[in-house]
Amino acid sequence: xxxxxxxxxxxxxxxxxxxxxxxxxxxxxxxxxxxxxxxxxxxxxxxxxxxxxxxxxxxxxxxxxxxxxxxxxxxxxxxxxxxxxxxxxxxxxxxxxxxxxxxxxxxxxxxxxxxxxxxxxxxxxxxxxxxxxxxxxxxxxxxxxxxxxxxxxxxxxxxxxxxxxxxxxxxxxxxxxxxxxxxxxxxxxxxxxxxxxxxxxxxxxxxxxxxxxxxxxxxxxxxxxxxxxxxxxxxxxxxxxxxxxxxxx
Ligand SMILES: *Cc1c(COP(=O)(O)O)cnc(C)c1O
Numbered sequence: 001x002x003x004x005x006x007x008x009x010x011x012x013x014x015x016x017x018x019x020x021x022x023x024x025x026x027x028x029x030x031x032x033x034x035x036x037x038x039x040x041x042x043x044x045x046x047x048x049x050x051x052x053x054x055x056x057x058x059x060x061x062x063x064x065x066x067x068x069x070x071x072x073x074x075x076x077x078x079x080x081x082x083x084x085x086x087x088x089x090x091x092x093x094x095x096x097x098x099x100x101x102x103x104x105x106x107x108x109x110x111x112x113x114x115x116x117x118x119x120x121x122x123x124x125x126x127x128x129x130x131x132x133x134x135x136x137x138x139x140x141x142x143x144x145x146x147x148x149x150x151x152x153x154x155x156x157x158x159x160x161x162x163x164x165x166x167x168x169x170x171x172x173x174x175x176x177x178x179x180x181x182x183x184x185x186x187x188x189x190x191x192x193x194x195x196x197x198x199x200x201x202x203x204x205x206x207x208x209x210x211x212x213x214x215x216x217x218x219x220x221x222x223x224x225x226x227x228x229x230x231x232x233x234x235x236x237x238x239x240x241x242x243x244x245x246x247x248x249x
Contacts, residue, residue, distance in 0.1 A: 018062045024241045025050075025066055028224075032235065035228035046228055049094050049217070051238030053078065054245040057085045063241075064089040072096045072115075072236050076103045083110040096183070096217075096236060098157070105129030108139050115142040115183040115217050115236075118159045123171050130176035138178040141171050142217055145184045145202050147195035152187055161202045168206055168213065181215030181233070182206060192223040196230035203231070 028048065036043045051072040052060050060071060060082060073079035074097025083093045095111040098118075104125025107114060109132060117123055123141070130139040146158035159167055164182070171179045184199045186192035196218055206213045219227025221240035228235065239245060 014058075017059070018066070020243075021059065021062050021241065022066055024243075025063075025068070028237050028240050031224060031240075032228065035225040038225070039229045041228065046232060047234050049096075049234055049236045050241055051096065051220075051236050052082070052242065053097075053238065055242050057082055059242060060086050060091070061089065064091055070094060072238075074098075074116075076100075076107055080106065080110055094236070099125075101125050105132075109133060111139065113140040113142065113180070116144045116158075117141045117167065117171065118144045118146075118157075120167065120170055123167065123174070123177070127174040127176050130174075133176070138176055140178050140180045142181050142183040142215060143167050143171070143179070143206075145182050145199055147184050147198055148187045149190070152190070157185055158183075161198065164202055164206060165209070168210055172210055179210050179213050181213045181217065183217035183234075185220070186218070186223050186226075192226045193230070196223075196227050196232070200231045 032046055032048060033043050036046055047070065049070040049072045050063055050068050053074050070092045072094040073082065079093065079095060092112040093110060094113045094115055095107050096115045099107060099116055099122045101121040104122050105128045108126045108129025114126060117126065126139060126141065133139065143164050144158035145164055146160055168179055171177050182199060182203045186195045199216060199218055203216045215233045216231050217234040217236060218232040219235035221237050224235045224237065
């Protein structure tokens, strides 16, 4: 009988990381299931996008092995490199960060879904890039809605709710873009429920005119239950799965 080497059963650091991700993913899936049950919604009404920003390609590979299908990134440079390096994994890449209009065309070439469309200039750039997509598929777009009350927040996170419709009209007129719904981040330091309730109302208005705009991307590590209560179809979870991110200025 052949003896296994001593190290056979020991957990390498890489395996430890995989186990940590497996555990955290299960915890988040449980939280989503519980929130769906509490809201009286079926579990499959909500899908998970794992936000991998600041974490290496190796973690994206581990997540793909653990069954993750959708990942989110918020910085163009980092997203482009990672999406290219992980092209073999068949993941869907969600771009969720603020977009410089001169980077929009480049983002449209590797992203599968752009969740942070917040102005015409960005939509125009995305349309230009989407026309050159390799598979010829239209680029799915979500309009990022600002839920900041007047005088709150930095004013950079999304279009005001009352201006969403004109942006939606522009996107829907572009054959290379496909309007799928709305995205939002709850205002910092305020209870998320009123914000998500407002987002649901905006989403409903939009859907009345654009039936394909049925996605509501809302809810992160700390407020996913509230988002699901108010109809989120997609939650974007980073730190609850990958751990704390390095602090940046
Ligand atoms: C970073 C980020 C997330 C994930 O946030 P966590 O609190 O780490 O879950 C979700 N949405 C957007 C737009 C983000 O930038």
